[in-house]
Amino acid sequence: MKTSHSKSSSPPATVFTATPLTMKPFIRRANRINLQRIARVPTLGILALVFFQTLEIAHAVQAKTPPPVPVSQGQSATASSVWHNPGYEPARAFDGDASTRWSADTGQGRGWPEVDLGKPITVARIVIQEASYPQTARFAVEAQSADGAWAAIAEGTTIGAFKELKVTPVTAQKFRLHIFESKLVNAGSGMNIDEFQLFAK
Numbered sequence: 796m797k798t799s800h801s802k803s804s805s806p807p808a809t810v811f812t813a814t815p816l817t818m819k820p821f822i823r824r825a826n827r828i829n830l831q832r833i834a835r836v837p838t839l840g841i842l843a844l845v846f847f848q849t850l851e852i853a854h855a856v857q858a859k860t861p862p863p864v865p866v867s868q869g870q871s872a873t874a875s876s877v878w879h880n881p882g883y884e885p886a887r888a889f890d891g892d893a894s895t896r897w898s899a900d901t902g903q904g905r906g907w908p909e910v911d912l913g914k915p916i917t918v919a920r921i922v923i924q925e926a927s928y929p930q931t932a933r934f935a936v937e938a939q940s941a942d943g944a945w946a947a948i949a950e951g952t953t954i955g956a957f958k959e960l961k962v963t964p965v966t967a968q969k970f971r972l973h974i975f976e977s978k979l980v981n982a983g984s985g986m987n988i989d990e991f992q993l994f995a996k
Contacts, residue, residue: 863994863996864891865922865993865994866912866916866993866994866995867889867910867912867970867991867993868889868890869889869890870889871910872884872885872889872908872909872910873885874897874899874907874909875903875905875906876899876903877897877900878899878901878985879901882895883896883897884897885897885908888972888989888990889908889990889992891992892990893926893989893990894989895989896927896988896990897988898985898986899985901982901983901984901985903985903986904930904974904978904979904986905975905986906973906974907971907973907974908971908972909970909972910969910970910971910993911968912968912969912993913968915966916966916968916993916995917995918938918948918965918970918993918994919961919963919964919965919995920959920960920961920962920994920995920996921936921959921960921962921993922957922958922959922960922992922994923936923954923972923988923990924954924956924958924988924989924990925955925987925988926956926957926989927989928984928987929954929955930977930978930980930984930987931953931954931974931977932952932953932977933951933952933974933975933976934951934954934972934973934975935947935950935951935973936950936960936971936973937970937971938965938967938969938970939967939969939971945971945973947973948962948963948965954988972988972991974986
């Protein structure tokens with residue numbers, strides 16, 4: 796008699812297909828993650844491109860934007876004294892050119908350059924340059940009120956190559972840089988101011 800084997804003794808046929816079937820969810824998930832990554836890359840690239848282009852445009856606009864012109868530039872100017880040779884008139888301190896300057900007369904360590912704005916204008920920022928001969932030891936920026944009196948709106952000691960002063964906004968027509976004390980380089984020298992600039996902001 797031939798011996799027959801029961802089908803139950805053989806490994807189930809489904810054993811060979813179980814692994815592929817159970818892997819399908821993982822494969823689908825992996826594909827979905829890869830697709831999401833692929834989808835993100837162009838989006839991030841575009842966003843980065845837009846970001847850097849925006850920075851470049853902002854930088855270009857900033858580079859092309861000219862600095863504000865002082866309200867004092869080119870206005871009528873006087874001074875307590877002027878150097879005896881031409882080329883050092885009070886207007887030189889208000890011409891926007893740091894290579895020119897106002898110079899006081901020989902031995903003058905006290906005095907001022909003064910500017911008339913032509914009409915009352917509000918001033919909130921002041922820039923003073925004294926790079927040529929930094930000699931100032933004590934000064935005040937003063938504004939003239941309607942009754943003709945002068946009042947200090949900023950005070951300081953040395954000035955040097957560049958000094959910026961932000962003040963409480965004050966409206967006046969005339970302003971001056973009143974120098975009370977200077978350490979002159981020699982007896983034949985005088986006060987020298989390269990630029991005295993007034994700004995609305």
